[in-house]
Amino acid sequence: MEFFNQAKAVRLKSYHDKYLVADEDGETVRQSRDGSSRRARWTVELIQGNNHHIRLKSCRGKYLTASEEPLLLGMAGKKVVQDNMPVSVKDTAIDWEPRTEGFLVKLKTSRGKFLLANGRMPPWRNSVTHDTPRRTVTHDWVLWEVDVMDILETILPASQLSGASPLSDIGSQLVVSFSSSRLCIARESAMYIFEKATSVRLRSHHDKYLTADDDEETVSQERNGTVKNAKWTVEIVGHSNVICLKSCFGRYLTASNLPFFLGMTGKKVLQTLPERLDSSVEWEPIREGVQVRLRTRYGQYLRANGGVPPWRNHITHDIPHRTLTQDWILWDVDVVQIRVPDPATPPVQQQQQPPGEQSQTAPNSEASSPTTSPRFLCMQSDDSFEGSSVKNEGRAIHYRVAINVEGDVDENEELSFTFKGSMVEELKNKLEEETGLIDIQVCSRNPLNGKIYPLRLHLPPNNTEMHVVVVPSPGRG
Template sequence: MEFFLKGKTIRLRSHLDKYLIADEDHETVLQHRNGLSRKARWTVEHVEGKTSLIRLKTYDGHYLAASEAPLLLGMTGKKVIQTHPKNLAVDPTVEWEPIRDGFQVKLKTFCGKFLRANGGPPPWRNTVTHDNPLQSKAQDWILWDVEEVEFKESDLLSDYLTSMSSFSSLSDELVVGSVLGSPVSIISIRSPKPSSKRIGMEFFNNAKAVRLRSHHDKYLLAEEDEESVTQDRNGSSKNARWTVEISSSSSPPNIIRLKSCYGKYLTASNQPFLLGMTGHKVLQTQPKRLDSSVEWEPIREGNHLKLKTRYGNFLRANGGLPPWRNSVTHDIPHRTATQDWILWSVDVVEIEVNSSKSMKPPHEPALEKADSIGSESSSPSSLSIKSGNFARQESSDSMVGSPPKVGGGRTIYYHIGGDNGNVEEAIEGQWITFKGNGVDELRQRLEEETGLDDVIVCSRSPLTGKLYPLKLQLPPNNATMHVVVVESSSRVAREFAKSGLL
C-alpha cells in the first residue's frame, strides 16, 4: 500500500513499457506508450473501512472497474472498463487490492483475478483485462510499475492545449491562465516529448561498481582465467563486481564500459560460441585501444536493462543443458522463450562520491581510426591474450555516434512517428546499417532497434511531405534512406488501410 497513498496521482506502466490509459469514450481502458497524456493519470482513493483496498479514478471522474463481460467469446479474460457507479460504496467491481511483488505491484479484483496488460497480435494487442495467467510466460503481464505524477507547468499546458483542441469553455482557459499566466504566454511554452529511445543510463547514475543479475537469478562473473565470462549464483564474490566507466564518445553520454576485478573489459567478440550457432563469445580483454567491442549501450526495459553492442546484439545469459548452461554470449534472441535472457537487473555495490561522474565522463585515450589492412598491429589475429588469439570487433569509425561508411550496406536514418505520423524534429534521429533489400526484413530490424511491436516503415514524399508505407523492396542501390516508423495501431496506419495503401 506504500505505492498508493490517498489522494496521490499515479501512472501504471506495464511490462510492455506501455501505460494504462482511460480512453476518451469514457468506457475503454487500454495501453499506450504516451505516458504524458492526462489519460494516463489515475487518482488513488482508499475504500472506507477496507484498509487494503483502493479505487483508481480517471482524470474526468470515472473509475477503473473489473467487468463480467468477456473480451472475446470463449476466452477467459474479462474486460476492464471505466464506469461511474450510482452507489460507489456498494460496488465491488471498482475496488482493487494492491499486492507487492518486488518493486512492482499486482492489482487483484474482488473475484480473485488480476489486472493484466495483454501483448501479442490483434485483437489482444494493447488490451487490458482481468484474469489469472496460467502460462508461465504470461506471469509478468500482471505486474505493474507505479510512477508518481508530479504536476509541472508543462503538464498543465498539455491539458490546456487538449481542452482547446476540444473547444473547451472559456472558464477552463481562465483557470489555466491563472496558474501559468495569460493565454498568450501559455502558447509560447512547449510540452516535453518522450525520447525516441529508452535510455537506461539512470541505472548507472553515480555508480562506481555494479553487479548484473540475469533472468536465471545468476550473476555475471569474470572467471579466474581472466578471459572467460560466465554466470554464477554467488553474487558476493569479487568476480561478480564490475567497475563502471562512462564513455565520452557519445553525446549525451549513453555508452558504458564494464571492467572486471582483473582490470579487463567486458568485450563482445566476433568468435562464435559454438560453430554453426548465432551466439558469439563474451570475454574479458585488455585492448591496446578502447574500441566499440568494449562499449555497451544500456536500454531500459521496465525495471530491467538490456546491454546492446554497437552491432545490434545484446548481452545474453544462456540457460538449458551444457555447454549452454551458465554461458554468456551476445546475440539477438529470435524465439519468444528466450526474450528474457537478455534482461538484467542492476545492483549498485559502490557509489561514486563525486556526483559529477554522471555529467563528465572520465578521461580516456582518443579512439583511433583502424589501421590499414596491411598493418600487422591492426590484424585481429595478432592480438594475444592468455589462452591464444582472439579477434575483436573493430570499428573503423572514430566516434560511436557518427554514421557508418556506406559500403557494408546502406545507412537507414529513422524517426519514430506519433499517432498522426508526426515527427518531433527536436529529437535527433537514430541510424542503422542495413544490408538487405526487403521491407519486411527492415521492419523486423527496426522493431528490434526501437522495442516497438508490429510497426509500419514509411517514407515521406519529397513533393507533398506526406507519409506513405514502403512495400516489398527497397531501391536497388545502397543509397542512404530516411524513414519514419509508426505503430500499426496508430491513426495514420488506419488511414493507410482506408486508402488501400496497406
C-alpha cells in the first residue's frame, strides 16, 4: 500500500516492460509500449474502511475490474476489463489489494487471483488477465512497477497555516505533484553525498568496483579499486537531484537502449560522449540505508550483475524482479576527492542531509571531513589511488580501543603514535604491537552518526593525522 497511499494517479508497468492501458472501446484492458498517453493513467481511489485495498479508474471513468469471463475457453485466466461501478456494494470485483514485492507490487483480487500481464504468442500476448501463475516462467508476470503520476497534497491544519506564506513558500511542508516519477515512500535523496564530492568510487554488492574499461566504451566490475579507471568525476545537473558521472577517459556513464542479450530485460551501460547531454547520462541517487541506488530517468537502476558468464562482472540498467538480485542495484560510495566550496556560494543548509542524521563531529576530528556514512570512505586526493602515500615524516595516529564490537570506547583514553605507512594492513600490524591484541580490526568513526566502519585498502592519503578505533576480536588478546 505504500506505493498508493500518497498517489493520486499512477501508471503500471508490467514485467514485459509495457504499460497497463485502457482501450478506446471503453472495455478492453491490455499492455502497450506507449506509456505517455492518457490511456496509461489510472486514478487511485482509497476505499474507506479498508486500508488494504484500492480501486483504479481509467481515463474513461471506468474501473479496473476482475471479470468472470475467461480469456479463452478452457483456459484458467479470466479477463480484466474496464467496467462501471457495480450496483451492489458487495461486489468486490473492482477492489485490488496491493502486495509489495521488493520494489514492485502484485495486485490481488478478492478471489485470491493476481493481475497478470500475459506474454508469449497471440492471442495471449499483450492481454491482461487475473490468475494464479502455476509455472515458474510466468511467476514474474504478476509483478508491476508503479510510476506515480500525481501525488496527493498534504493539507496542513489551519493552526499551521496561520501567518504562513503562500503555498509556493511552504513547499517543504506540502507534498508537491510530480509527473512520470516513480514513488517510493521511504525514498530519500542521496544527493548530499555527491554534493560534497568531486570524484567517487562505486563498490557493488559483489565487493567489486565500477570500472571504465580501456576500450573507452564498455563498463565492468573489478576487484582492484586503486586504479584510475575506478574513479568517476561527479557533475551535478543544475539544481536538480541528478548527477552525471564521467570516467577517466572523459566519457559519461550512459544508460543505453542496447539490450545486453536479445530477449533479456537488462540493457547495456556504456561510456559515451554525446554531442549533447541528454537524460541517458543522468542518474538520480536514492539512499538505501548506508548505500545508494542510481536510478535512470526511465525508472531503471544501475545494476552490477553476478552469477556465471556471460553476466558476471557486466553492468546493466534494469529493475530486479527476483529477490536474489535485488541487492545488485545497491552501491557503496567512496568519496575520492572533496568538492571545494565556492566562497561566493552559501554553504549547504542542514536540511539537505537525510532526516535523523544530524552532524556530529567526533573529538579532534577534521571539521572538513566529507564522510557521509559508515562505508562512504573519504579519500582526499587529487590523483588516482596508484602511488598515493603519506609524506615521509609520517602521520599522527590517535587510537582508542573499543570495549565491544559496536565500537563503544572510553572517550577519555586516547593514545597516539607516528606512522609512516599507507596500507591498512601495515597499520593493523603496528596497532597490534602497540595494544598487545591479536586479530584486531581497524575502524574509523562516521562523524555524522557515530557508527564505526572498517578501513580497507589504502589509508586516506595526505592526512597528517587520523583518529581510529581498534576493535579486538571477541575472546582474543
